[in-house]
Amino acid sequence: MTATDSDAGAFQREPVGLDERITADGSSAWPVEAGRYRLVVARACPWANRSVIVRRLLGLEGAISMGIAGPLHDERSWHFHDDPDNRDPVLGIEWLGEAYRKADPDFDAGITVPAMVEVASGKVASNGFQQLTLDFSTQWTAFHREGAPDLYPEEHRAEIDEVMASIYEDVNNGVYRCGFATTQDAYEEAYRALFARLDALSERLATRRFLVGDTITEADVRLWVTLVRFDAVYHGHFKCNRQKLTEMPVLWAYSRDLFQTPGFGDTIDFAKIKQHYYGVHDTVNPSGVVPLGPDNSGWLTPHGREELGGRPFGDGTPPGPPLEAERVPPLA
Known part of the structure; x- marks a missing residue:
């Protein structure tokens, strides 16, 4: 979540520094290969959450291992402070920045999650969060689980891209x-654009x-990761x-419909989300005090969206339960 502040006071997100792709056809320096890469994420980060959800929906756990940085x-x-000895158990590093500097000793851009790290070399192959999940759908098909949904169907890609562009902005x-x-x-301009878009999406x-x-398509994944964090952090913080x-x-x-769908709500840890935003953004929350609320029990209440029809996984099937090491605490 790196950014620069323009002269007009508007937040401007910096471009990612290692925006390479991992491809199946040899068109990039990084080939698709099971076991070669470790996806490093943080539960707090919405951009990382997208990759966690898509990896799980497509059943890529066996092909791409996952390391989880702590919220602080x-x-x-990013620091692996939730792991034994404060180190990722596969990469052996304490700070994600170590993997970035292995890729580029002079790296001075934002050290962000998600990041795909080559296990053997310890180098970050890509932190291109915008393309990464699309490539999970289109480049890693040889390793999709049986019954994996098509999250980026070719016949709808133009519309999905258009919807995602407005949601991102x-x-x-x-x-x-x-x-x-x-x-x-700058704040009022962003505020008005945000709620105008939420009204249109409603x-x-x-x-x-x-x-x-x-x-369910990639567009739903991208919208949902912001919505699920809205009351916990964006509304107040x-x-x-x-x-x-x-x-x-x-x-x-x-x-709520998506939260209750396998692969979505079972990736969310509200405590770590709040711990990150309120504990790290000291210019916004200098005290570092983390709020106790809101009450999260409503996420499991009936939503009634089934009446609109639709087939969440299309011709596919829901994913199985999360791996033991990747489970999140139940709602408190």
């Missing part, structure tokens, strides 16, 4: 543009269960406070 970091980078990145704005004008989802077609998610009936029902 400082200028040294106004919602995914929009909450950050609210939270890190340093002038009133209207779109009022009569359809999913964003594109009648199945980032001043996105026109309404809570629980006060937007369509989006709240849509979010």
